[in-house]
Amino acid sequence: MERGCEDIPTRDAETGHAAQDATLRGFLGYHVKRAMxxxxxxLAGAIEPFGLRMMSYSALVVIVDNPGLRQAQLADLLAVERPNLVAVIDDLEGKGLIMxxxxxxxRRAYAxxxxxxxxDTAAKASEANRAAEARRLAxxxxxDRAVVIRVMNMIERGEGGSAR
Amino acid sequence: MERGCEDIPTRDAETGHAAQDATLRGFLGYHVKRAMxxxxxxLAGAIEPFGLRMMSYSALVVIVDNPGLRQAQLADLLAVERPNLVAVIDDLEGKGLIMxxxxxxxRRAYAxxxxxxxxDTAAKASEANRAAEARRLAxxxxxDRAVVIRVMNMIERGEGGSAR
DNA sequence: AAACATAGTTACACAGGATATCTATTAATC
DNA sequence: GATTAATAGATATCCTGTGTAACTATGTTT
Known part of the structure; x- marks a missing residue:
């Protein structure tokens, strides 16, 4: 991998213009990704005091909402593969938050x-998350909030024309 | 980690109700994450035929838009840490897409x-991405599109009241 | 009973993203 | 002008999220 060594000036050294991501800004997905x-x-900051991360928080909340849930159902709900939940459930169980x-x-399944x-932890973590989101979206x-949620649901459910 | 072995029925075995993520659905961020x-x-499907992934595609497009850019500037623009770009740039250079x-x-910096x-590849990949997004958002x-982009920008820039 | 399907698990892989530290070099300061 | 500080890129690690393949214990079908 030879590298040229000509006198090519660095961009803003010459133009003084700030570099831009104009092309990427043309995509809705890019804006969504940066906001995400x-x-x-x-979210991470809000729930970290409770020893939770995104996945463990999500799983805990769904279990609290649906006591007796099986792991495969939880995976379907959260749209993740079953193996990815094992460590998350282990963690929540180890912390005494679920059983x-x-x-x-x-006898294959766990409730x-x-x-x-x-x-209690789920309620407190959700309240922290709610407060953080309220600040962010003040x-x-x-x-506007309703439009965003409606559009995100449309994207998630593959309505606007679906893919392929 | 002892596990109870009582006769606790699995959720929908008893109620017949589908499990729900109602609490999580109360958060805008959850909808955004699932749509994302x-x-x-x-995006991955659209650019995969060009041998690109999200990060390499993003970097390539920004370099095409800003020839002469330095790596640190690119990192700032894409909001990633400099070390994470090294392998990405290596890959793009190895594929002959950038130099x-x-x-x-x-003499420390690269243009x-x-x-x-x-x-050429950036143009084709962007067109594929544009077409895929057009299908998804048909x-x-x-x-609605304008609202979503405006809100995402607001979130990204920490306008609606900022964090903390 | 045999074949098949399912729940959870294990092992592994990969992408995206962060930090700490090293080097060469440039800039600043005494 | 020499020493110190700052910067560009690179290297080495690490972590989280997420996916696939394959294993085990069960359950279900045929």
Whole structure:
């Protein structure tokens, strides 16, 4: 990999213009991705005091909402592959926030049950998340918020014409 | 980690109700994250035929838009840390899409220059991405699209009230 | 009973992203 | 002008999220 060594000036050394990502800005996905990274950082900061990260928080909240859920159902709900949940569930169980109850009906499956502490932690973490999101979106009108959620749902469900 | 073994039924075995992520759906960030994963998959599929992935595609497009750019500037623009770009630039250079030109002005820095093939590939990949996004967003009105982009920018720039 | 399917697990791989540290070089300061 | 500080890029690690393949114990079908 030989490298040229001519007198090619660095961009803004010559023009004084700031470099731009204009082409990428033409894509809605690019804007969504950059906003997502801010929202993800907000979430991480909000739930970190509870020893939770995005996946463990999401899993905990869904288990609290759906006591008795099986791991495969949880994976479907969160749209992740089953193997990715094993360590997450291990972590939540190790922290005493949920329990894996063997079911008699199907001895392969676990019924995931939140503990009292899990229910409490989920509520507190969600409140922290809610507060962080409220701060981040303080200037957002209810109408704009509704549009964003509707569009994100449309994208997620493959409505606007779907892919391929 | 002992596991209980009582007769706790699996959720929908008893209720027949589908499990829900209602609490998570209360957060705008959750909707954005799920949509983002669809958009990311679209992008990956669109640019994969060109041997590009999200980061290499983004870097290539920015270099084409800003010939002579330095790596640190590119990192700032894409909001990633400098070390993460090294392998990406190596890859683009190895594929003959860009060149690292040593500058005489500052012999530490490289001026990143797209090759003719790089310019061509960037154009084709962007067109594929544009087409994929157009399919995905076919049902989206111009107004809704504008709202989404405005809100994402607001979030990215920390306008609606900022964090903390 | 045999074949097949399923729940959870293990092992592995890969992309995206961050930090700390090293080198060559440039800029600043005494 | 020599020493110190700052900068560009590179290297080495590490972490999180996410996916696939294959294994085990069960359950279900045929």
């Amino acid at each position: 990274s801010v929202l993800q950082a907000d 894996r109850h063997k079911t008699l009906a199907d 995931l049950m939140p503990t009292a502490e899990g229910i 200037g957002l009108s209810a109408e | 994963s669809v958009l990311q998959a679209d 690292r030109h040593k500058t005489l002005a500052d 990143l220059m797209p090759t003719a093939e790089g310019i 049902g989206l009105s111009a107004e």
